[in-house]
Amino acid sequence: MERHELESLLTGDDEASVTALATLRSGATYWVGDRAQPAGQHAGVFNHRLQRMRMHGLEPLGLDRAVQLLRDHDGLIRTGLIDSPDRTWTTLLFLTEDTNTLLACAGWPLPLIAKPPL
Numbered sequence: 025m026e027r028h029e030l031e032s033l034l035t036g037d038d039e040a041s042v043t044a045l046a047t048l049r050s051g052a053t054y055w056v057g058d059r060a061q062p063a064g065q066h067a068g069v070f071n072h073r074l075q076r077m078r079m080h081g082l083e084p085l086g087l088d089r090a091v092q093l094l095r096d097h098d099g100l101i102r103t104g105l106i107d108s109p110d111r112t113w114t115t116l117l118f119l120t121e122d123t124n125t126l127l128a129c130a131g132w133p134l135p136l137i138a139k140p141p142l
Contacts, residue, residue, distance in 0.1 A: 040086030
């Protein structure tokens with residue numbers, strides 16, 4: 025998927041979509057998977073991850089909404105990622121099987137990893 029195609033899908037006014045678009049336009053790296061899987065499988069996995077993040081005091085942008093939208097979607101989906109250039113933020117994308125529609129996205133900060141001394 026070309027960058028401009030992904031940008032054109034990030035049209036939502038929710039905070040996760042707005043942040044994802046800004047991150048992508050800032051030169052972020054991105055990836056969209058080739059394999060599609062049932063939305064229900066992703067809903068279960070990411071509901072569990074949401075609960076684990078909350079246990080650790082992290083409230084990811086849009087993940088609660090994404091889980092609900094995945095539960096309501098009957099088809100296959102593809103996932104993707106957008107990682108900020110400074111590696112401080114990641115966005116998870118849920119796209120229809122044909123990648124023509126963004127179903128949902130969610131984002132959260134990445135843990136800072138200390139660089140080893142030179």
